[in-house]
Amino acid sequence: MALEQRPVGKLDRAVIFLGPPGSGKGTQAKVLAGKYQVPHLSTGDMLREHIAKGTPLGEKAKPIMARGELVPDSLVLKMVAERIERPDCSQGFVFDGFPRTVTQAKYLGELLKRQGFKQPFVIHMIIGTALLIRRITGRRICQAGGEIYNVYDRPPKVEGICDNDGGELIQRPDDREEVIKPRLHAYEKLTAPLVSYYRHRGALHEIDASKSVAEVEEEIEQAVASMRGAG
Numbered sequence: 077m078a079l080e081q082r083p084v085g086k087l088d089r090a091v092i093f094l095g096p097p098g099s100g101k102g103t104q105a106k107v108l109a110g111k112y113q114v115p116h117l118s119t120g121d122m123l124r125e126h127i128a129k130g131t132p133l134g135e136k137a138k139p140i141m142a143r144g145e146l147v148p149d150s151l152v153l154k155m156v157a158e159r160i161e162r163p164d165c166s167q168g169f170v171f172d173g174f175p176r177t178v179t180q181a182k183y184l185g186e187l188l189k190r191q192g193f194k195q196p197f198v199i200h201m202i203i204g205t206a207l208l209i210r211r212i213t214g215r216r217i218c219q220a221g222g223e224i225y226n227v228y229d230r231p232p233k234v235e236g237i238c239d240n241d242g243g244e245l246i247q248r249p250d251d252r253e254e255v256i257k258p259r260l261h262a263y264e265k266l267t268a269p270l271v272s273y274y275r276h277r278g279a280l281h282e283i284d285a286s287k288s289v290a291e292v293e294e295e296i297e298q299a300v301a302s303m304r305g306a307g
């Protein structure tokens with residue numbers, strides 16, 4: 077077993093990554109979930125999977141996501157509730173891109189209480205807009221394994237090819253420049269209010285997401301360790 081995959085203890089709760097598009101939620105959520113050996117639950121990835129499979133939910137979500145808007149709460153909540161009821165979530169899980177509205181946060185609070193989980197930890201990824209745009213337009217994703225690259229800051233060894241599994245690297249349709257503005261607008265209007273929502277509950281930890289991947293990872297590790305220590 078690789079060192080980074082060894083469990084570092086029990087998580088026993090939900091960790092939420094909260095931050096604007098491109099702030100590095102997916103990159104860091106995957107690492108944290110790997111460390112604690114719990115599922116990484118990205119609602120964006122789940123929705124993209126529905127689109128790829130052509131399910132009724134995927135058909136509804138596709139044009140909404142292409143416009144950079146949020147998928148209605150009613151569709152997302154059902155999808156999440158079904159996912160976290162599965163046995164692999166019994167030791168905790170890491171959310172990336174959920175909750176995204178106050179309605180989603182309240183619903184999640186009820187679900188977690190019902191399943192006997194403590195209050196979630198929330199990692200707030202803070203970063204300026206210019207850097208976000210660079211990260212989003214430079215992002216490429218492995219179509220096979222989902223590994224995330226960046227043509228500016230995290231390029232693959234061979235252009236267009238995943239280092240891990242040789243999969244083709246693609247650009248997400250909503251990473252086109254004309255869709256970035258509506259995505260950032262949706263974040264400011266609907267998701268940013270969650271920062272004060274969780275801060276009032278004492279569950280929020282702020283991270284400087286403009287640093288390198290390794291530095292951000294280190295800050296998150298320390299934040300989670302201190303939150304676990306605090307019970």
Ligand code: AP5
Nearest residue numbers: 097098099100101102103119120147173211215226288289
């Ligand atoms: P989603 O897939 O969640 O996208 P997002 O929130 O817009 O976030 P991103 O995936 O764009 O960015 P990220 O923060 O994960 O950054 P990443 O780690 O990839 O949602 C897509 C759509 O689905 C939404 O618009 C909505 O329509 C719908 N949706 C999803 N959830 C929903 C919900 N709950 N309710 C309603 N609708 C929902 O990093 C970005 C790039 O930067 C990468 O190239 C990476 O390599 C690079 N990078 C990362 N960290 C660093 C670093 N420290 N230094 C340098 N480069 C870095």
